[in-house]
Amino acid sequence: MTKSHHILKWLLAVCAVALLAGCATGPTVRTDYDPEADFSRYKTWAFYQPIAMEETGYSTFLTDRIKADVRREMEARGYSYDEKSPDLRVNFQGIVREKTDVWTTPRTDFQYFYSYRRRSYFAVPFWYDETQVTQYREGTLTVDLVDSARNRLVWTGDAIGRVTRKPPQERAQDVDRAISEIFLRYPYRAGSNEPVTPVKK
Numbered sequence: 001m002t003k004s005h006h007i008l009k010w011l012l013a014v015c016a017v018a019l020l021a022g023c024a025t026g027p028t029v030r031t032d033y034d035p036e037a038d039f040s041r042y043k044t045w046a047f048y049q050p051i052a053m054e055e056t057g058y059s060t061f062l063t064d065r066i067k068a069d070v071r072r073e074m075e076a077r078g079y080s081y082d083e084k085s086p087d088l089r090v091n092f093q094g095i096v097r098e099k100t101d102v103w104t105t106p107r108t109d110f111q112y113f114y115s116y117r118r119r120s121y122f123a124v125p126f127w128y129d130e131t132q133v134t135q136y137r138e139g140t141l142t143v144d145l146v147d148s149a150r151n152r153l154v155w156t157g158d159a160i161g162r163v164t165r166k167p168p169q170e171r172a173q174d175v176d177r178a179i180s181e182i183f184l185r186y187p188y189r190a191g192s193n194e195p196v197t198p199v200k201k
Contacts, residue, residue: 027141027161027178031185037147037154040193044082045074048091048146065172066092069179070143077183078190088154091144096137096163104129139163141175143182157182 047070053063070090071081079088107130111123138160145155159178166174187195 027159027181029157029159029181029185031155031157031182033155034153037152038193039154039188040191042087042147042188043078043080043190044086045079045088045090045145046081046083046086046148048089048144052091052093061168062172062175065175066141066179069176073179073183073186077186077188080190086148089146089148091146093142093144095140095142097140098135098137100133100135104131106130137163141178141182143179145186155186157185 047067051063053066070092074090075081106127108125108127111126115121141159143157144153146152147154159182189196
């Protein structure tokens with residue numbers, strides 16, 4: 001892959017996070033996990049290398065913000081940061097897609113006929129469905145937890161939402177919220193295999 005393709009991919013990823021951060025109604029969060037993973041084995045963590053959103057070597061204030069949010073969430077669950085030999089590595093990525101909404105709205109109209117017997121027009125109602133199409137952008141911010149020894153995904157969370165544009169400070173605050181909502185669905189603490197909250201998907 002050429003350098004220009006790497007840069008384009010990176011720009012799209014950052015764009016996805018920036019747009020997702022502008023979600024008007026908040027993101028929808030989905031999670032999944034490896035049922036064979038033993039989460040009691042995981043006590044330390046570090047960031048995956050390279051982070052998917054920084055494959056070109058560049059970082060932005062949003063990627064730095066995500067890193068700070070991830071660090072806060074992992075430490076709150078008792079995980080210690082270990083750059084050299086972590087049990088888990090955390091990766092994250094942003095994707096934006098063009099989407100289409102199609103829906104129908106019931107409508108009523110009238111057709112007019114001339115009655116020669118009554119010497120006037122009369123209306124006959126009829127009903128139909130009017131189809132409407134809207135184009136919009138959907139952003140997805142994904143956080144992956146990877147078993148470092150096996151390089152195997154053991155837990156993943158997505159924040160998905162229809163997006164709008166906002167000022168940088170508001171986008172940063174919404175990124176904080178998206179990461180928090182993703183980790184609310186992560187049910188484990190360091191060194192424990194017992195969920196502290198129900199797994200939500």
